[in-house]
Amino acid sequence: MAGVEEPQKVKDQEPPGPVVLAINICDMVIRDELTHKVSLIGLFGVIQAMTFPCKHPLMHIYVALTGGHGKQDMEIRLVRVEDEQPVMAMAGPVVFANPLQVNELNFEWRNVPFERAGEYAVEVCCGKGSAPLGSRMFNVIQVGQAFPTLGSEMG
Secondary structure (H helix, E strand, O other): OOOOOOOOOOOOOOOOOOEEEEEEEEOEEEEOOOOOOEEEEOOOOEEEEOOOOEEEEEEEEEEEEEOOOEEEEEEEEEEEOOOOEEEEEEEEEEEEOOOOOOEEEEEEEEEEEEOOOEEEEEEEEEOOOOOEEEEEEEEEEEOOOOOOOOOOOOO
């Protein structure tokens, strides 16, 4: 075809990083061995505590990523939103066989410390200390406190 040019490849250009498809917080993640389907049990967006500081005994963080190229250093961290104070973090490599692959990760966190009530976020980052690719906010409240409303309510 006349007038159609091939796109030029840019040398030394980094391929785009992974894309976060999902971040879910729940009580349990079950993967069926036969079908490899994932079930998320007890999804939540609020944690209630009697007093502060407190420790939440168990939470699972389910993360689905795609668009990665080869081996990527990933970090998942929990931060207090108010002052961006880190609460905990985990880091390690994730391997993408091709950019269309969806990697599903399950992080099990035990005895998660919460110094005080407030808004917290789980952040997924590509590389230690990098800006988040995606985040999932949730609230930690004192028992008896009204549950926070989320954006617009469906009626």
